[in-house]
Amino acid sequence: MPVLAVGLSHHQVATDDLTQFTACAEQASVSLRASHGINGLIMLATCNRCELYIDAENFHQTVRLTRDLLTQAGAGDLVQVIDVYGLRNAVRHLFEVACGLDSMVVGESEIAGQVRSALQSHTQQASPALHRLFQMSLGTSKSIANATALGAMGRSVASIALDLVETRHGDLAGRQALLVGTGAYAGVVTADLLRRGAQVSVYSSSGRATAFARTHPVSPVTEDRLPSALADAQVLVACSGRGRRTHRITARQVADARDGLDELLPVVDLALGRDVSPELASTPGIDLIDLDVVGDHAPTDHVASLEHASELIDEAVENYLRAERARLADPAILAVRAYVNRIVDQELGAAAAHTSGEQDAAVRRSVRRVANALLHQPTVRAAASAQNGDLGEFTSALEKVFGIEVDNQ
Secondary structure (H helix, E strand, O other): OOEEEEEEEOOOOOHHHHHHHHHHHHHHHHHHHOOOOEEEEEEEEEOOEEEEEEEEOOHHHHHHHHHHHHHHOOOHHHHHHOEEEEOHHHHHHHHHHHOOOOOOOOOOOOHHHHHHHHHHHOOOOOOHHHHHHHHHHHHHHHHHHHHOOHHHHOOOHHHHHHHHHHHHHOOOOOOEEEEEOOOHHHHHHHHHHHHOOOEEEEEOOOOOHHHHHHHOOOEEEOHHHHHHHHHHOOEEEEOOOOOOOOOOEOHHHHHHHOOOOOOOEEEEEOOOOOOEOHHHHHOOOEEEEEHHHHHHOOOOOOHHHHHHHHHHHHHHHHHHHHHHHHHOOHHHHHHHHHHHHHHHHHHHHHHHOOOOHHHHHHHHHHHHHHHHHHHHHHHHHHHHHHHHOOHHHHHHHHHHHHOOOOOOO
């Protein structure tokens, strides 16, 4: 199988390093896609991972090329700690990621949507093999969610962060929450805040707050009203950015807006690229809860569900690999069908000169049925040979017995 995965996650590095790596991976992927021997690429970047899934003709050569391109893009020492998964391990890793087994919050609900978004946004760059892999990972995620209690117990990163806010500062019910960001994840955060009874207003530096408010029960905050919204906020939640060089909310903005206020403000930053300045961590009157803090408080139980999910993933991986191995037989199957159909077409052409239109149609149906019946067993045997690793013997037999040459290119 040609698929491999290269990347970093919360297991190896903190949020700032992951942000840097994501920017480098985006740059490196442009050159990688254009390289010889690369059939397709999908980049999966979330709040706690950045991974490149690559359909390549040569495993080791592609790994070396990817490392070189990441280094050239400025990844530095991070290249030394990247994970590399090949073949079966790459398949299993993606399935574990899509199911939430490798997440900061095990069983989280958002990751499947992020995998789906990665596939959709890389449709033009993804090969058929990568399409099949990502689609099956999503199907496996859904199956595991239905068959285990993992999905019910898995909470989102946002839920863990807001739980921390309530543990440290009391219930959010009736309190004013200012949300920074209007992307897909903002909808998830908004729903959680509303479920807890908070009153939500939303700000977006791109000016999309008003449009977001049309589809969500929130109040939009314009640029000129941001200082007063910061002053009124009893919790600030930022969740829009990824890999940015500048922060949407600075320590100076918050300090100026809240000058003279004694109330402690919990600030939750769920953005990989940090929507708020890390200087807020040392700003008086601020309790900063970022992704690194969330990771320190993520639950690690659910042993029984994890074991069951792992067993289901083992089965899914085997099913995927069997199906992909069977596809290796496609050239042989096409060659056999072309050989038989060529003979059939010749005979039907000769018979057409001696039969009426109605007779000709009947003869064609009959001959086609016979041809399909004859082709059934070779088709089954070819797929079985590919799955068992014996396809070479099958194609050799075709050439020796029938003179059929198989084009595997």
